[in-house]
Amino acid sequence: MTDRLKDRLRKHPWQNGLALWLIGALTVAMLPLGLISVYQTSQVLKESRRLSGVALMDRTQRAAARTQALIQGAFGAAHAVAAANVLFGDGQMSCDAVLERLVAETDAFAFAGFIDTAGTITCSSSGDHPNLAEDAYFLGLLRDPQPRVETRMxxxxxxxxxxxxxxxxxxxxxxxxxxxxxxxYAAAYYTLDDQGQSVDLVVFDREGEFLTAEAANRPQANAPGDFEAILPFARTLEDLAGQGRQSFRGRNRLGETRDFAVVPVIEQRVFALGSWAPQRSSLLPSAGRAMALYFPILMWGAGIVVAYFAVHRLVIRHIRRLQSWMRLYASGTMDFESAQLDRAPEELEVVAEAFRSMTRRLAEQDQTLAEDLAEKTTLLKEVHHRVKNNLQIITSIMNMQIRNARSPEARALLRRVQDRVMALAAIHRYLYLARKLSMVRADRLLDDIIGQLVVMGDIETAGSRVRIATRFDPVEISPDQSVPLSLLAAEAAFNAVKYCATPPDGPAWITLALQHLDDGRICLSVVNSRADTQEEETEGSGLGQQLIASFATQLDGTLEIESKPDRYELHVTFTPSVPTQDEAEDDAPARTATAG
Structure with a gap:
């Protein structure tokens, strides 16, 4: 798994997850069904509302029919009395008696009388004959002499x-x-009784005057203010009378949602208003309507839950098991022969078997590669061992020549050549003993070579003791760089021993250092002490200087030589061809050796 993929999964774990894709796919698949369900539910609710209004209109019409029959009976009695001659007869007692008998025989009538155009009640069932000439009710009758129903006091x-x-x-x-x-009013109220049905009724005239009313489970009231739950909000009875027969749904004056129906009792004169709560008359109860509205959402949610758990059991948990196998394989585990999925589908079992087969083949290939690498490493180490042995044989032969040489110059030259051969032998001995052949610990290699020079270096001409100190940082280089670096260090060290002199303030000394620089490069430094009277060393004056320059060129490094009154410095700076990895297990400590 790449770092970019890891970062994306860490920041957005659900962005490309199977569960998210599943939810999206099921949403798209179930969206048409949900829309159809919502549409059908809305149609059912709309039809339920319409049927509720129709039912309320029928109940109101039936209640209004009884009130209508009572009022029409009163109009019929009034016309019958008007047709009789008793109203205009000479004997007033006969007129009062007739109207008194009419009221007595009709339970729904409380009073009957005749008022002439002068405003005097000339005939009444009660026997009283007051004058109403100034009464607003009478004046209204004169202005509009039409049959009328009203309740003004x-x-x-x-x-x-x-x-x-x-x-x-x-x-x-x-x-x-x-x-x-x-x-x-009691008789009019009785006519509105809807046989115990929960319908609230109000009777009013075309001017919006309140005639009578009946509310379900409420005592009779005498004014519109007592029926806030029956009357619609922001609509007057006069407005309803002007619009005629109708049914609608709205809020009452208490803010509750109700159905309303208006039917005429006496055409264009008296009207009845019916009202009830929708949940009382709707075809669907409130819980059923809520279920019908939210059923698509519940169906979608249930589908998501069922599908997710089904996919999790059939797919996701097995994929996570495979993922854990891959992580174990990446961490080094190779044996997956006994790894099994828990009742996985056949397709995932095929994937698991393919993974086990792949790990088996890769394990066999890794084993073959390890065996080949071990064989090649063994052969290469054997080559280095044989080269080292041959170089040691050459060193032994040269040592015999040194002992047989007659002149000091010949012995010195042979010793120089022997030192160079020994430096090469030290390289091959290190490679033979090293655990890794791809990188060479330069600090250990130089420490071995310098140790040999301390023991075998030609310092007979110095005539004094020389202190040799080394400070080597753990440095890894390629085998190609190890040869020129070793020969350069050996040549520089031999020159330092050759030209080292005793300073006035102490014994002669030589310091060799291999250090890491801040820019990633490596610096090899060889510094030896000098005497004030010592002759100046000329750069490039001998074979040693030429070899040092040649080896620095092979390292692609920079050679710097600085001669000072008290010391002579040589610095070679180069870049290692392999990156510095983990530091060495054992750091080479600074040590001091004494040669005499």
């Missing part, structure tokens, strides 16, 4: 609060007066 008329029905009386001379019949 008049203290001159006897009896409790009533619904008054008036009918004009005409003869050949024109308008003679009006017949009045009063119906008690």
């Amino acid at each position: 008049n203290h001159d008329l006897p009896g409790p609060r009533v619904v008054r029905v008036s009918a004009p009386v005409y003869d050949t001379d024109g308008l003679r007066g009006f017949v009045l019949i009063a119906i008690p």
